[in-house]
Amino acid sequence: xxxxxxxxxxxxxxxxxxxxxxxxxxxxxxxxxxxxxxxxxxxxxxxxxxxxxxxxxxxxxxxxxxxxxxxxxxxxxxxxxxxxxxxxxxxxxxxxxxxxxxxxxxxxxxxxxxxxxxxxxxxxxxxxxxxxxxxxxxxxxxxxxxxxxxxxxxxxxxxxxxxxxxxx
Numbered sequence: 001x002x003x004x005x006x007x008x009x010x011x012x013x014x015x016x017x018x019x020x021x022x023x024x025x026x027x028x029x030x031x032x033x034x035x036x037x038x039x040x041x042x043x044x045x046x047x048x049x050x051x052x053x054x055x056x057x058x059x060x061x062x063x064x065x066x067x068x069x070x071x072x073x074x075x076x077x078x079x080x081x082x083x084x085x086x087x088x089x090x091x092x093x094x095x096x097x098x099x100x101x102x103x104x105x106x107x108x109x110x111x112x113x114x115x116x117x118x119x120x121x122x123x124x125x126x127x128x129x130x131x132x133x134x135x136x137x138x139x140x141x142x143x144x145x146x147x148x149x150x151x152x153x154x155x156x157x158x159x160x161x162x163x164x165x166x167x168x
Contacts, residue, residue, distance in 0.1 A: 008052035034064025
């Protein structure tokens with residue numbers, strides 16, 4: 001969750017890494033000449049300005065990135081935001097070769113969290129199928145079947161622990 005501009009800059013750095021940028025460096029928090037991140041990709045050095053706004057991002061952000069490109073000896077410039085850019089900002093960016101990335105939301109459901117949710121959903125579907133099969137077939141304990149799939153060898157230990165807990 002984003003609680004500050006710096007949190008959003010850290011999120012943007014992770015996004016850049018995800019898209020293949022390397023040597024990602026955060027600039028100091030003040031006096032940064034309009035650049036929050038300096039990074040590299042395909043032999044080019046990028047100056048990146050990050051804007052976490054509740055309104056549209058205007059020309060000032062584009063101007064900062066363009067100016068910061070020279071200060072940090074970069075060949076490319078970019079502005080990243082959770083919002084969208086004004087038409088004037090788009091026009092200025094095009095004229096100055098500044099790349100614009102917009103609507104980059106930093107949500108609590110990161111990629112790792114999404115992967116975990118999917119894995120748990122798959123596990124529960126398998127578990128439900130095992131329970132149904134065990135009950136229908138008149139077999140043993142359904143949780144032994146489920147845990148045997150999830151962690152072979154641990155099923156008996158888990159079942160004994162659950163059984164003992166229930167009878168205390």
